[in-house]
Amino acid sequence: MTTTSPTIEILCSPLPLCGKVAVPGSKSITNRALLVAALTTGTSSLSGALVSDDTRYMMKALTQLGVRINFSSDTNIELDGTGSLKQPSDSLYLGNAGTAIRFLTAACALVEGKVVLNGDEHMQKRPIHPLIDSLNTAGIHVTVPSSGCPPCTVYGQGFIPGGTINISGTLSSQFISSLMLVAPLSKRATTIKLAEDNIGALGYIEITRAVMEAFGAHIYQDDENSFHIARTGYTPCHFRVEPDASAATYFWAAEKLTGGKIDLGYTPNDFSQPDAAAHRLMQSFPSLPTLIDGAQIQDAIPTLAVLAAFGSSTVRFTGIANLRVKECDRIAAVHKGLNCIKPGLATIEGDDLIVVGDPALPKHAHPCTIDTMSDHRIAMSFALAGLKCRGIKISEPDCVGKTFPGYWTELSKLGVLFSYT
Structure with missing residues (x-):
């Protein structure tokens, strides 16, 4: 070439x-923990966090959404959350950080007003339509171009409705994780039902669950394809990110x-x-x-x-x-x-x-x-x-x-x- x-x-x-x-530190765990810590009411700290392009995009976006973030060392981060997110003055640019754009698309339903999430030319070729379809069915108005790829436009109402949400994880388990991460802040308990019996990267859903539970979420299953998530909100904590x-x-x-x-x-x-x-x-x-x-x-x-x-x-x-x-x-x-x-x-x-x-x-x-x-x-x-x-x-x-x-x-x-x- x-x-x-x-x-x-x-x-x-x-x-x-x-x-x-x-x-x-793990990118997958860091970006999950950053979002959950941002959704608490109070101050949380992350140690061993990854600081890289993908996590910087997540942190910059959270700052635009009103979250205060401070570094006490190269890998130790403190976040002050208010349990809500503010409408940003500009669109959220997330490069090619798939975890960031997928997790934040659901989270931006907590904003009162319109939020645009976009990325680079590679991101604009990565399908996100299964998540968008599920959010719309759940009463959260989100649009994407006919390609089914970003940019995503979220018309937030300041809350997550909750209830039963169906989602396909065939393309990415991150779509499931996106819904799970915001569920504790919903107006009522949430049940997430998987469209398939077997999905790839099931272990990453367990990582999502572990991060959520560390911050006080309650999740239980009565079968392999359903996650029941209580309306608990999140509690601030100190969280260590593994390598x-x-x-x-x-x-x-x-x-x-x-x-x-x-x-x-x-x-x-x-x-x-x-x-x-x-x-x-x-x-x-x-x-x-x-x-x-x-x-x-x-x-x-x-x-x-x-x-x-x-x-x-x-x-x-x-x-x-x-x-x-x-x-x-x-x-x-x-x-x-x-x-x-x-x-x-x-x-x-x-x-x-x-x-x-x-x-x-x-x-x-x-x-x-x-x-x-x-x-x-x-x-x-x-x-x-x-x-x-x-x-x-x-x-x-x-x-x-x-x-x-x-x-x-x-x-x-x-x-x-x-x-x-």
Whole structure:
């Protein structure tokens, strides 16, 4: 690919990679906790929070909505909530932060007046219509263009009606989480019914539940597809954000690729996030399972796919259709990147990705520039290929700032050298 944007080339690395790195706080947990803390009446504090592009967008939007936010250190945040949100003087710009725009679209029903939520050109291609349909059915007036993608316009009445709300989580479990997060502030108890028996990323709904309960919400289920949420409001508290399991997967994979030992300061069992399950799969490298269901570990799939390219198995990744509507079409991006390194390394069948492992890949690899499509996870996962193969360049390396601003620094602590062009 011909490009004029900056690139970073992984020049060389000591083998094995050994040392200690700092994994940032979880983006998924941080953005949930920021919103819930903002909806309390009183002062809450978050420790270990992630400060990155995505969370900055969330914090800026909350500030526009009348929430006071202060930093007591780089990762410690205090929020003063009033249990309500004020109409902003301008639209809320959320870049390509999917959690922020989805969670805030429901939350802006608490505003008295019109609120427009928008993002960059990538966000404007990410479907949000299932959430919009559910909000309208629940009595919250929200509109989007005919594309079904942002910008979203919320005509808030200052309250959440509550009652029974049906929602589809096929495209994203974040639509379900969005409704759950605001339900404790509704005018009456809320029941959220899932349209499907099985959805991807169910573990992230459990993360939503855990954050809500930490701030005093009451949630119970009488079956797997219904969440009953009491009208409790939220109580201020001190909340600790755990490190990001998705970020940890890059270093777990780097250990396997280089035969190293990297200390993250946490064990896989210390994580509640679903992507931590990728660690168990990686332990069988180079003979990875021939079938990997990625439904519950979606953010770890690019990492596992790059690892699989160096293995001895042909691996089929299933349950990953939702990767097509992430920051980019990650199925297409991983397929393209692997085949740039070596033609025929990956194929796509429907929504399945098949990676043909080649233990001799470092000898067969072509020098190439990986098109990250501005996606942080594509950049970070394909950097791993550069640990083994010469001539791997990563386009738009700064896109890692979305969730892991210090990624290149942490790799350099392990002795990895880079060249910027």
